[in-house]
Amino acid sequence: MKNFFQSSGTISIATLIMAIALCYFHIPVSYGQQLRPLSQTNQERVERLEELVNYHLNQNDISSALSSMNQISYIYWENGRPDQAIQSFERTARYYEQINDLENLHTIYSLIGLIHLDLEDISGANRAFARQLDVRRRIGDQQGITSALVDLAQVKSLMAEHREAIGLLEEALELALRLNYETILPHIYNQLSNGYMSINNVRQGEEYRRKYNDIREHLARQGMRGQYEESTIQSQVEARLSQEDAERSREQIKINQLIFQLEQDSIKRIVQEREDSLELAQLRAESQMREIERIEQERELAQAEIERQRAVQNFQQLIIYSTAGGLILVLLLALIAYRGYKAKQKVNKQLEIKNQQIQLAQDKLQKAFIKIEDQNYRITQSISYAREIQRALFPPQITLNSYIPESFIFFQPVDIVSGDFYWFREMGNPQTAPLREIENGEQPQVVKPEENGGFLPIKGDKFIISAVDCTGHGVPGAFMSMIGYNLLDSITTTGTSHPDRILEKLNKGVRRTLKQEDGNNQDGMDISLCVINKKNRTVEFAGANNPVIYIQKNKLNVIKGDRLAIGGTQKKTIERKYTPHIIKVDQPTWFYILTDGYTDQFGGDLGRKFLLKNFKELVLSIHEKPMQEQRQILEERFMAWKGQEDQIDDVLVIGFKLG
Secondary structure: OHHHHHOOOOOOOHHHHHHHHHHHHHOOOOHHHOOOOOOHHHHHHHHHHHHHHHHHHHOOOHHHHHHHHHHHHHHHHHOOOHHHHHHHHHHHHHHHHHOOOHHHHHHHHHHHHHHHHHOOOHHHHHHHHHHHHHHHHHHOOHHHHHHHHHHHHHHHHHOOOHHHHHHHHHHHHHHHHHHOOHHHHHHHHHHHHHHHHHOOOHHHHHHHHHHHHHHHHHHHHHHHHOHHHHHHHHHHHHHHHHHHHHHHHHHHHHHHHHHHHHHHHHHHHHHHHHHHHHHHHHHHHHHHHHHHHHHHHHHHHHHHHHHHHHHHHHHHHHHHHHHHHHHHHHHHHHHHHHHHHHHHHHHHHHHHHHHHHHHHHHHHHHHHHHHHHHHHHHHHHHHHHHHHHHHHHOOOHHHHHHHOOOEEEEEEOOOOOOOEEEEEEEEOOOOOOOOOOOOOOOOOOOOOOOHHHHOOOOOOOEEEEEEEEEOOOHHHHHHHHHHHHHHHHHHHHOOOOOHHHHHHHHHHHHHHHOOOOOOOOOOEEEEEEEEEEOOOOEEEEEEEEOOEEEEEOOEEEEEOOEOOOEEOOOOOOOOOOOOOEEEEOOOOEEEEEEOOOOOOOEEOOOOEEOHHHHHHHHHHHHOOOOHHHHHHHHHHHHHHHHOOOOOOOOEEEEEEEEO
């Protein structure tokens, strides 16, 4: 078999591939797809050859094992099982690779590629011919490499990978011209012409079609010059070949008979060795089984005798124990009955005492419940009244629209009263008019919108607005909110209108009011405070832990407040400095100030915080909508996020547009 493979040389299979490709495109079901089982005779041949393969491999005779493997592959291929033939040839290829027999290895891959084409498995053929090309390169056979490139290019064309096919053909053309390998040039030119036509490069396609016709005419003329010389010796060569073929056939028959006899002898020897081993093992197993059965019988007899003696002893003991046990049982029953009677009397007396104690406890609990219910009602009434006081202190939310028409307040306390509060007021010009506080319910003196370019329609020079988050919520937070509200009114009434100075004075006021320098009180507040300067068309900002968000030209900006709370014991010194920031409003600008109740709310599918990042994305997406619609969207989004979760803190968001 090895000699057979070596005789194949470097013959190109391009013509055969083209024929198979034509079958692939014009025949609905190929021969390779009609798989059928092996006959009984062929199956027995395969099994005998497999035994020879194993025998030779055990003897480390890989060459003989490969001969049997190749015979198995051809049996599968010639008898309608190309799928099994591929697997068998793949196994053969591994062993040729192991012994570095590259000549036979490239032939094996060529056969595997042909079988894949017969099965219409173009992808498998592509892999096989690519391996063949790799082996050809390792051998270094230039003509063989050229043929392998042409074969692989033909498969690439069948896969519609025309550019890869052209690349392979260009390399093959360069080698063929350098080697003067003329017989393969028509195949290369023809495939290059078809390839360039497939990618719509008509000029190149026609150029290679012209070269294809020229080389065919050239090869035809060479064939005519040698025709007479060949005809004069044709008969002698044919006769000689016929004699040699006949002699070779007779020798081949003898060789085949010898090989078959050797195979039969090897198989008989292997079978006989296995039968002898099996017979010896069977005899040993039967002997061991008989010995085991004898020992088991003796063990069972001894065990039966032990069980009989044990049963007699148990019966005797049972009679003795039954008599004694009966007497003891009677005594125990009598004792148990007496003790049960006494215990029942004792338990009944204890239950009676317990019932009296439970009744007394229930009476006390009922009185306590009534008292707690009454106290709860009074506390609720007090807190509700405190809410009315807090509402009276804070201006109505709609009042802000009188100062800044495009504005909103989203305010949602977690309890009846709130620790968050909003505060705003108009400031006059100290050089032209005295400062005064704005009374609750008083409407500001609004100028016409067209005055000052509609920037801020108020008479005063400045307008201050803030969102404040006091420590805690509910009643404690409400007390802090009232302190903060009054302090802001007091500070601004004295003429202070710069945001950093307002926060510094607010810090001192809170610490002084709550006596934090001497006591243990740690309450305080976080705040975002904006001062709108109508004349300069600016917004000054200062913050204590809380930011301001503003949007210009669809770009969102955030200014974080200083990490210094108002009040509390964050720093023992009463002096705290806050950073002022100035925002130029020379174009439409949207501002948002808020406490942390909105961003810290738990909810969503995973029960996580809403976070400032999501809040910024939300306001950026809705900032061009009307302000009241923005407020509605913020409320709906908050309620949807919260879902079934409890609200954890007061919520306050203020938005306004300037410019």
